[in-house]
Amino acid sequence: MTVKKPGGLAGIEAGETAISTVGKNGLGLTYRGYSIEDLAEHGSFEETAYLLIRGKLPNVDELAAYRRKLAEASQLPETLQRILELLPADAHPMEVLQVGCIALGTMEPESASVGAADIADRLIALTGPMLLHWHHFHRRAAGGDGSVEALQLESSASEDSVDAKAAEGVESEVTADAPGSNGSDTGEVQEEPFDLDHYTVASHFLYLLHGKHAEHLAIRVFDVSLILYAEHEFNASTFAARVTASTLSNYYSCIATGIGTLRGNLHGGANEAVMELITQFDNAEEAEAATRARLAAKQLIMGFGHRVYTVSDPRSDIIKKWSETLSLWADDSQLYAISEAVEQVMRQEKSLFPNLDFYSATAYHFMGIPTRMFTPIFVISRLTGWTAHIMEQRQNNRIIRPTAAYVGPDPLPWPAVHERH
Numbered sequence: 001m002t003v004k005k006p007g008g009l010a011g012i013e014a015g016e017t018a019i020s021t022v023g024k025n026g027l028g029l030t031y032r033g034y035s036i037e038d039l040a041e042h043g044s045f046e047e048t049a050y051l052l053i054r055g056k057l058p059n060v061d062e063l064a065a066y067r068r069k070l071a072e073a074s075q076l077p078e079t080l081q082r083i084l085e086l087l088p089a090d091a092h093p094m095e096v097l098q099v100g101c102i103a104l105g106t107m108e109p110e111s112a113s114v115g116a117a118d119i120a121d122r123l124i125a126l127t128g129p130m131l132l133h134w135h136h137f138h139r140r141a142a143g144g145d146g147s148v149e150a151l152q153l154e155s156s157a158s159e160d161s162v163d164a165k166a167a168e169g170v171e172s173e174v175t176a177d178a179p180g181s182n183g184s185d186t187g188e189v190q191e192e193p194f195d196l197d198h199y200t201v202a203s204h205f206l207y208l209l210h211g212k213h214a215e216h217l218a219i220r221v222f223d224v225s226l227i228l229y230a231e232h233e234f235n236a237s238t239f240a241a242r243v244t245a246s247t248l249s250n251y252y253s254c255i256a257t258g259i260g261t262l263r264g265n266l267h268g269g270a271n272e273a274v275m276e277l278i279t280q281f282d283n284a285e286e287a288e289a290a291t292r293a294r295l296a297a298k299q300l301i302m303g304f305g306h307r308v309y310t311v312s313d314p315r316s317d318i319i320k321k322w323s324e325t326l327s328l329w330a331d332d333s334q335l336y337a338i339s340e341a342v343e344q345v346m347r348q349e350k351s352l353f354p355n356l357d358f359y360s361a362t363a364y365h366f367m368g369i370p371t372r373m374f375t376p377i378f379v380i381s382r383l384t385g386w387t388a389h390i391m392e393q394r395q396n397n398r399i400i401r402p403t404a405a406y407v408g409p410d411p412l413p414w415p416a417v418h419e420r421h
């Protein structure tokens, strides 16, 4: 059994929430009372977003109206396109999203008539288009050679084994000149216009990435991943967003805080770190030996362990099954086996289980998604949880300001500047 180190607010109840339960006895993971298993099996990301932000599941008419609203909100304003184009090709995609978020806030500020829920919808619909506009703009600017390495946008390993089915034709589409209809806001060419009547956040993202309609399986798994990533109580990025909200700052600043906190490898950044790790191995045997060696050297293996869950992460079981299905679909016989080998060693050696980030990495990879988009996709989803928490914090606000135990020097005499060493 592992003994927890002190610090990090571990085990501290830092407030109340009615939004979700994480790892509570007999409750597992629930969003407003609904189990994650039911949400992932029967629900959609739009239903989940509505539930988290509006507090109830939408009925048929509400869901249709909500999808229409998101579809209409998915057109990137011209000014925002220009701003994104000014950002360097090798910028960190999470910083691109922070800039995009704050820039939108200057153009469409929060006001008495446009509140957090409406802005959340706008950001949910626009985050994918922002990321992909910047991505495609620089790929075209690179001269049409699809030089991903030069742009440092994808890990070379990810590029090598991108699913042939999903990625087929992507290079030529994204490097062509003329913009396509309705995908024009991302600057790439589409084979066929996107049908806004059938808009979902998942189908739109994959369409803008690949320049064509994705297969149903990819859309379904992407949608499930958005459901799984949507909300998780007082995780670091949500707590950070609540701290910002507690100072009475505006909604966009709370979200920018959340994005910056999610980026780190101990939190949302882990899904990219997982991909970088497992693509170093050629087969399961190599993965097993390397994992043992890393553990012996006291290194962390990303995608394992959790602050709250002690036995398993219920989201991991769900995404693992989908990752396996996608590995067969993508005809990739190596990466899933490599992942399972790492998992087996972690269970044997450390009694640690995979968290959501571990098998999400391969699921996204098998869909042909570049590694450096994994954590930005987490943002699209977590916007819903962040928003629910920002609204909850505002409803019953008191500034979040704990105290610290002082461990610094005792009072010192003031030294004149010429006396200092």
Ligand SMILES: CC(=O)SCCNC(=O)CCNC(=O)[C@H](O)C(C)(C)COP(=O)(O)OP(=O)(O)OC[C@H]1O[C@@H](n2cnc3c(N)ncnc32)[C@H](O)[C@@H]1OP(=O)(O)O
Pocket: 002, 003, 004, 005, 008, 010, 265, 266, 267, 268, 270, 299, 300, 301, 302, 303, 304, 305, 306, 307, 308, 350, 352, 355, 356, 357
């Ligand atoms: C969607 C999400 O954000 S899920 C989290 C994604 N993050 C990761 O996957 C990063 C890897 N995991 C970790 O670093 C941690 O497990 C965290 C950050 C998730 C949780 O951190 P904590 O609750 O502080 O765990 P803590 O550090 O106390 O772990 C207990 C012991 O298990 C070890 N351990 C925990 N996770 C791992 C890991 N992934 N690899 C190796 N050892 C680990 C720790 O080193 C520690 O051992 P020690 O007592 O010998 O020092």
Ligand SMILES: O=C([O-])CC(=O)C(=O)O
Pocket: 229, 231, 232, 234, 235, 236, 267, 307, 308, 355, 356
């Ligand atoms: O709860 C946490 O600490 C991290 C996590 O799994 C999440 O934010 O989804």
